[in-house]
Amino acid sequence: MAIIIFGQTKCSLCKLPLEEKQEVSSFPHFLKEGHQLWAYSDSGMHTACIETWEHKDEFLLLYKTVRRDHLFTESAEMKEMIRLHGIPDWIKEDVKEFGMPNWLQEFWDSNEKPDLL
Numbered sequence: 001m002a003i004i005i006f007g008q009t010k011c012s013l014c015k016l017p018l019e020e021k022q023e024v025s026s027f028p029h030f031l032k033e034g035h036q037l038w039a040y041s042d043s044g045m046h047t048a049c050i051e052t053w054e055h056k057d058e059f060l061l062l063y064k065t066v067r068r069d070h071l072f073t074e075s076a077e078m079k080e081m082i083r084l085h086g087i088p089d090w091i092k093e094d095v096k097e098f099g100m101p102n103w104l105q106e107f108w109d110s111n112e113k114p115d116l117l
């Protein structure tokens with residue numbers, strides 16, 4: 001996720017600082033450089049600014065698609081990380097939204113935190 005320092009980091013849409021009392025959304029780097037919305041993919045925004053943004057639907061759909069593809073792509077590194085540390089919260093969130101990928105099922109069945117052999 002983009003690092004946000006309240007009072008300093010600026011909203012990538014309105015360019016005003018993000019303040020602690022405001023509702024803020026942040027996004028990780030999920031678009032390739034050169035994409036027309038790339039500049040927004042590693043940034044924070046006022047939630048209110050997103051609501052009125054002309055590219056809101058496209059941007060949120062892209063973010064959702066990337067997260068879904070990532071979840072359903074089996075990766076040896078991710079499996080090893082889960083073996084060592086359990087299933088991270090962001091994966092649990094994505095499973096709630098997108099469903100269970102086959103590669104993850106074995107870890108889920110073993111009570112979310114597999115025993116080390």
Ligand SMILES: [Zn+2]
Pocket residue numbers: 011012013014015016045046049
């Ligand atoms: Zn803003």
